[in-house]
Amino acid sequence: MIEALLPPAVVAVEAFSDLPGEAPYPGEEDLVARAVGGRRREFVTARRCAREALARLGYAPTPIRPGPKREPLWPAGVVGSITHCAGYRAAAVARDTALASLGIDAEPHGALPDGVGERVTVAGEPDLLRHLSHADPSVHWDRLLFSAKESVYKAWYPVTGRWLGFEDAELSIDPASRTFTARLLVDGTRTDGGPPLTALHGRYQVADGLVVTAVTLPALPAAR
Numbered sequence: 001m002i003e004a005l006l007p008p009a010v011v012a013v014e015a016f017s018d019l020p021g022e023a024p025y026p027g028e029e030d031l032v033a034r035a036v037g038g039r040r041r042e043f044v045t046a047r048r049c050a051r052e053a054l055a056r057l058g059y060a061p062t063p064i065r066p067g068p069k070r071e072p073l074w075p076a077g078v079v080g081s082i083t084h085c086a087g088y089r090a091a092a093v094a095r096d097t098a099l100a101s102l103g104i105d106a107e108p109h110g111a112l113p114d115g116v117g118e119r120v121t122v123a124g125e126p127d128l129l130r131h132l133s134h135a136d137p138s139v140h141w142d143r144l145l146f147s148a149k150e151s152v153y154k155a156w157y158p159v160t161g162r163w164l165g166f167e168d169a170e171l172s173i174d175p176a177s178r179t180f181t182a183r184l185l186v187d188g189t190r191t192d193g194g195p196p197l198t199a200l201h202g203r204y205q206v207a208d209g210l211v212v213t214a215v216t217l218p219a220l221p222a223a224r
Contacts, residue, residue: 002083002090002104005203005214009098011056013049014090018042025051027063042084050082050091057093071157081154088210100192100217103154103202107147107211109140117142120149120166122185132173139206145171147213152182152200155215159190160197169200179203180213194220 003012018041024032025047032040050072051061059075064082067073074080080093081104088106112120121129125145132141149166156164169182181201188197202215 001088001205001207001210002092002106002212002214005104005205005212006092006102007098007216010092010094010102010216011053012090012092012104013052013056014088015045015049016087016089018045018089019048022048025061025063028065031066042089046082046084046089046091049089050080050093053080053091053093054078057095069157069163071154079158081151083150083212085210088212090212092214096219097222098219100194100219101155101158102217103151103156103215105147105150105154105213107143107150109206109209109211110143111140112142112146116146120146122167122170125171128171128173132175136175139175140211141173144173144204144206144211144213147211148173148180148202148204148215149182151202151213151215155200155202155217156184156197159192159194159217160188161191173204178205182215192220 002014022044024044032043047064050064065073072082077096078093079096079099079101081102082091083104083106085106086108092104129141153164168186169184171182173180181199183199200215204213
């Protein structure tokens with residue numbers, strides 16, 4: 001499902017259920033030692049998906065520890081992203097010669113809880129959501145916007161090292177192409193030497209009771 005949103009250079013692995021009784025991978029046990037059962041299972045399955053994706057790139061199995069913002073710490077030379085929600089877990093990885101960063105997110109296809117929409121939208125977006133809902137009421141556009149901004153953050157953080165709030169990006173959505181663009185409302189200076197980010201672009205899919213989104217940022221040109 002998520003693979004359809006990503007370029008060929010990305011390896012994606014997804015799962016729609018967990019393996020009964022699957023234990024955490026060695027070196028990751030402490031990360032879920034106090035987690036409730038559901039949280040533990042989704043973590044274990046999502047990390048397994050990540051290792052399977054890394055294996056397809058030729059990397060040996062290894063613990064995937066979190067960084068300072070709970071982001072997955074990938075092996076040198078790899079960029080990637082992990083997501084999980086009820087009934088779905090996925091991971092996507094690529095070599096850093098192909099992409100500078102990527103972000104994926106999955107959400108249950110349902111309306112956002114009361115009050116959340118107001119906290120994740122900026123001026124202009126409520127009107128956008130109303131217009132989209134009028135044109136196609138079968139899609140929960142508020143949930144799609146939420147997921148898209150999650151993917152935007154996951155692609156933003158590795159190349160900036162800074163937090164990006166929901167209020168720091170303004171989304172536009174094109175239903176015809178199933179794409180979206182996040183116009184960044186804050187300084188987009190990067191830590192990898194690339195040009196400042198002004199926008200990030202992504203794709204989405206709504207199917208099987210899920211909303212999935214993905215954002216990719218091309219790698220910088222190789223130095224001559």
